[in-house]
Amino acid sequence: xxxxxxxxxxxxxxxxxxxxxxxxxxxxxxxxxxxxxxxxxxxxxxxxxxxxxxxxxxxxxxxxxxxxxxxxxxxxxxxxxxxxxxxxxxxxxxxxxxxxxxxxxxxxxxxxxxxxxxxxxxxxxxxxxxxxxxxxxxxxxxxxxxxxxxxxxxxxxxxxxxxxxxxxxxxxxxxxxxxxxxxxxxxxxxxxxxxxxxxxxxxxxxxxxxxxxxxxxxxxxxxxxxxxxxxxxxxxxxxxxxxxxxxxxxxxxxxxxxxxxxxxxxxxxxxxxxxxxxxxxxxxxxxxxxxxxxxxxxxxxxxxxxxxxxxxxxxxxxxxxxxxxxxxxxxx
Amino acid sequence: xxxxxxxxxxxxxxxxxxxxxxxxxxxxxxxxxxxxxxxxxxxxxxxxxxxxxxxxxxxxxxxxxxxxxxxxxxxxxxxxxxxxxxxxxxxxxxxxxxxxxxxxxxxxxxxxxxxxxxxxxxxxxxxxxxxxxxxxxxxxxxxxxxxxxxxxxxxxxxxxxxxxxxxxxxxxxxxxxxxxxxxxxxxxxxxxxxxxxxxxxxxxxxxxxxxxxxxxxxxxxxxxxxxxxxxxxxxxxxxx
Numbered sequence: 014x015x016x017x018x019x020x021x022x023x024x025x026x027x028x029x030x031x032x033x034x035x036x037x038x039x040x041x042x043x044x045x046x047x048x049x050x051x052x053x054x055x056x057x058x059x060x061x062x063x064x065x066x067x068x069x070x071x072x073x074x075x076x077x078x079x080x081x082x083x084x085x086x087x088x089x090x091x092x093x094x095x096x097x098x099x100x101x102x103x104x105x106x107x108x109x110x111x112x113x114x115x116x117x118x119x120x121x122x123x124x125x126x127x128x129x130x131x132x133x134x135x136x137x138x139x140x141x142x143x144x145x146x147x148x149x150x151x152x153x154x155x156x157x158x159x160x161x162x163x164x165x166x167x168x169x170x171x172x173x174x175x176x177x178x179x180x181x182x183x184x185x186x187x188x189x190x191x192x193x194x195x196x197x198x199x200x201x202x203x204x205x206x207x208x209x210x211x212x213x214x215x216x217x218x219x220x221x222x223x224x225x226x227x228x229x230x231x232x233x234x235x236x237x238x239x240x241x242x243x244x245x246x247x248x249x250x251x252x253x254x255x256x257x258x259x260x261x262x263x264x265x266x267x268x269x270x271x272x273x274x275x276x277x278x279x280x281x282x283x284x285x286x287x288x289x290x291x292x293x294x295x296x297x298x299x300x301x302x303x304x305x306x307x308x309x310x311x312x313x314x315x316x317x318x319x320x321x322x323x324x325x326x327x328x329x330x331x332x333x334x335x336x337x338x339x340x341x342x343x344x345x
Numbered sequence: 346x347x348x349x350x351x352x353x354x355x356x357x358x359x360x361x362x363x364x365x366x367x368x369x370x371x372x373x374x375x376x377x378x379x380x381x382x383x384x385x386x387x388x389x390x391x392x393x394x395x396x397x398x399x400x401x402x403x404x405x406x407x408x409x410x411x412x413x414x415x416x417x418x419x420x421x422x423x424x425x426x427x428x429x430x431x432x433x434x435x436x437x438x439x440x441x442x443x444x445x446x447x448x449x450x451x452x453x454x455x456x457x458x459x460x461x462x463x464x465x466x467x468x469x470x471x472x473x474x475x476x477x478x479x480x481x482x483x484x485x486x487x488x489x490x491x492x493x494x495x496x497x498x499x500x501x502x503x504x505x506x507x508x509x510x511x512x513x514x515x516x517x518x519x520x521x522x523x524x525x526x527x528x529x530x531x532x533x534x535x536x537x538x539x540x541x542x543x544x545x546x547x548x549x550x551x552x553x554x555x556x557x558x559x560x561x562x563x564x565x566x567x568x569x570x571x572x573x574x575x576x577x578x579x580x581x582x583x584x585x
Contacts, residue, residue, distance in 0.1 A: 146410040156450070157450040267424050267426065292421075311524075312414075314418055316519070320518055324521070328529050
């Protein structure tokens with residue numbers, strides 16, 4: 014201005030207004046700097062630091078709260094008994110062991126987003142497409158990664174020998190019931206990346222799950238559980254897979270030349286970045302007996318900016334991320 | 346040898362196609378651009394809605410997840426900016442699924458390539474403006490480490506990992522869904538093989554309809570289908 018006052022001119026937008034009006038050019042302006050920095054102050058490869066709190070729900074068999082940045086997820090595991098006599102077509106005893114969990118549906122995850130966690134998901138609404146898709150991805154990943162030994166979920170009973178049994182045979186072991194684990198996941202605050210948070214919450218909740226000692230009572234013909242915490246057994250997990258999500262911001266458009274397109278891979282996207290990026294990559298990595306390289310699930314859709322080289326970088330970052338998570342998951 | 350394809354089986358939809366591979370049959374219907382509901386309306390682009398119906402029963406969370414994946418791929422394929430404030434609706438009905446009960450990973454990924462291919466053919470049939478041509482393949486890694494293209498039910502049931510990948514005609518990776526147990530080197534090998542297979546399917550033909558590029562076992566069925574369609578469409582002009 015002519016008299017030199019510090020008042021901003023009407024043509025300059027504040028940072029917030031710029032981000033609200035044109036989110037994509039705003040993000041592009043920040044990323045195009047020689048040292049790209051994201052609107053939330055993180056660098057491209059920066060994940061948010063997770064914190065975990067286990068056993069916070071007193072009435073569930075296992076629970077965990079996972080928080081990173083402004084994304085917070087609560088997960089509770091409730092174990093219920095499924096009587097073998099109630100199964101319409103019981104699986105034969107020789108069925109390949111790992112299939113039992115999937116065939117009988119012994120793991121039931123459900124993710125709830127309608128908690129008022131974000132303005133995009135109104136509280137009290139029926140599960141949105143996103144919530145259903147996330148629930149299914151968690152279920153599918155639980156089955157693919159074979160985390161839980163089906164033996165842990167079986168409630169056996171050694172039938173007393175009858176007269177027609179051969180004398181040198183031991184008591185016959187019959188599976189009288191199965192434990193079904195209802196895994197309820199509530200998103201209490203959402204600032205992007207719900208899948209990583211939900212999966213981490215499921216992992217640490219399952220890790221802290223204790224199943225009470227249960228046995229078949231032949232006289233009352235029912236399953237009885239011991240109320241003693243000392244007799245409860247801890248659920249064992251074979252592995253601790255870790256999910257890492259990346260969003261891809263691309264300036265490519267059908268109105269422009271293909272070679273003019275630039276793209277950036279953003280690790281652990283927040284709500285604002287998810288709104289601008291269409292392409293996402295999720296890699297789930299596990300140790301598989303010491304070797305960190307194993308991938309259980311690799312998902313990518315929404316665009317063509319990520320090729321083989323970018324995918325390699327994403328997987329390598331996920332493997333690094335796996336090491337960081339192990340400390341948090343095992344420490345918590 | 347490609348899948349069996351039937352063009353325009355539905356006469357009321359704007360575009361439709363049936364695609365039968367050795368594992369799945371999918372009937373795809375496309376309507377668009379049509380009027381959009383107020384809450385789904387986008388000011389600068391067309392909204393893309395995908396509905397998937399399973400072979401039996403009604404859709405559940407699994408179909409919702411498949412819909413989000415297929416919609417994400419089709420959005421990157423359609424020229425959505427050409428029809429702002431409209432809706433492009435794609436319905437995919439699975440009419441045949443493997444009789445063998447497949448295990449989690451295989452069941453989830455195996456259906457995706459068929460869905461993408463069927464949806465693409467229906468979009469082409471409906472004359473919707475597209476950015477690229479896309480082809481999707483399914484690959485399975487057997488427990489011996491051998492990679493199988495378009496595996497059979499048995500191979501799929503006993504495999505170590507399954508991979509569904511889609512490439513466009515520029516060689517850009519539009520979809521990659523892998524599940525099972527594998528490492529990075531294995532995935533890169535599979536990505537290479539998938540790219541080759543996708544390119545072979547779209548490889549240019551010469552005048553006699555013989556493959557000129559790539560000598561893989563798969564014929565350029567997608568190119569052939571699209572060429573046949575285009576020729577049928579301009580037949581009236583040639584006749585006069």
